[in-house]
Amino acid sequence: MAARDYGQSSGITRALELIGERWALLIVRDLLVGPRRYGELAAGLPRIPTNILASRLKELQEAGVLRRAPRSRVIVYELTPFGRELEPVVLALGAWGFKAMGGARDEQAISPDSMTMDLRSAFRPEAAAGLPPTAYAARLDAAELLIRVDGPALDVQRGPGPADLVFEGGRAIHRLITGEIAPQRAITDGLVRVRSGDGLLLDRFATTFRLAA
Missing domain, CATH: 1.10.10.10 (Winged helix-like DNA-binding domain superfamily/Winged helix DNA-binding domain)
Structure with missing residues (x-):
């Protein structure tokens, strides 16, 4: 019941x-x-x-x-x-919720699983289809996500792995996804720290994952 x-x-x-x-x-x-x-x-x-x-x-x-x-x-x-x-329902709710989310407060957690689903919500397969296969390693506090994009296919896993771009972003990843901040500005302002790889690949990341705020 x-x-x-x-x-x-x-x-x-x-x-x-x-x-x-x-x-x-x-x-x-x-x-x-x-x-x-x-x-x-x-x-x-x-x-x-x-x-x-x-x-x-x-x-x-x-x-x-x-x-x-x-x-x-x-x-x-x-x-x-x-x-x-329920997956398409949850992804659609995530995309809708981004429009009213605003900035994350310090006391609000961003877990690897919540970020994984946010990335799934923001993934633009039509944009990724025209880009070379790319692997990103995104570090969120003590966790790391390995994000592989191959055309319209997306795979997100916990843990390290070979990546074309390794970066630390935390809450700034949400700001990239909504277009609130440009990728290179995020690097310049220290909101995103590139650990290895070409920082210009962050532009590709922002093109691949995008939701209107």
Whole structure:
């Protein structure tokens, strides 16, 4: 039974009954990146109370959105095929939310999984199709994302790897995606620090990942 019953019969109503509780859609967002252990989900959502996380996981499992699965002697949570159908919805919400997001405050976290989904929302396959294959390594605090673009194909993974451009950006990546700041200005102002590779490739990154603010 849904935790919330709106007393109406419609597709949107039913969807909200299944995933409309607070934190539910953010759990789905992180699981769209890949299966996660309970502790990994908690770390990616640092403000979620443990009892709420447990409740949401149980509700989403009962709704058929996710399931528990054994992986290398540990239990992970992963989306079911029904749950994965939410991906275009989550990406569209991310693109829409960018328009009202504004700058990140110091107390607001940017997790590797949230950045991965932001990059998926901002990816422009039509622009990338005309550009050479490029790999970017973006460092976000203690985490690193390896972003591979090959024509209209995008792959984002955690961890290091060979890259044409290695840069540290943190919150400035959002400003690049929205076009709030030009790539070379971001480097000049120290908002983005190039660690290796040609800094001009940051222009290619900004062309490939772009959302209107």
